[in-house]
Amino acid sequence: MNTAQPIRNKEDLAHIKEYYKAVKPNSRNYLLIIIGLNTALRVSDVIRLKWEDVYDPQKGGWREHISLSEQKTGKSSVIFLNKTVRAALREYEQSLLEHKTPALPQDYLFASYGQGDAHISRIQAFRIIRQAAEACGIQGVISCHSLRKTFGYHAWRQGVPPVMLMNIYNHSSFQVTMRYLGIEQDDRDKIFCNIEL
Secondary structure: OOOOOOOOOHHHHHHHHHHHHHHOOOHHHHHHHHHHHHHOOOHHHHOOOEHHHHEEOOOOEEOOEEEEEOOOOOOEEEEEOOHHHHHHHHHHHHHHHHOOOOOOOOOEOOEOOOOOOOEOOHHHHHHHHHHHHHHOOOOOOOOHHHHHHHHHHHHHHOOOOHHHHHHHHOOOOHHHHHHHHOOOHHHHHHHHHHOOO
């Protein structure tokens, strides 16, 4: 069985982020990738997001956090919306307005084209991500789960404490988290190479 891998290479990461922005413009698909990379949510939770989850009409602005009950675990989760996510949300909202299809609070962010009030399926989300990965020449097993893993991998590389990653992913041990993030021998080698006592 092939296990989804994180996107380790920053150049590959830049390419997949730009695919639906510049190469094959599609603001909905671009937002899917940006939210997947920046929130560490499972795709089943991402595709169920609604406009009211990210936009506060009373304040007339984007929410600072997404608050949800994770579908798989049932646990409550509060996730900060960083400036990259907010910029992608603004671009998506603008593209909808240009096509004269303003979003209503109860509408899904990732509405299925031609399906009325339905969100895209997990299979459609997989196709969107696979198409971008293949077009960008990214090697390895890249799927929806790769976005979630990519967040953790790069957080780990930037020095985020292991206990925080365990908490974000709801893992029982750091060994599970390390295996989940796809920490490989070359990552271990770099640490030994850079620590000279």
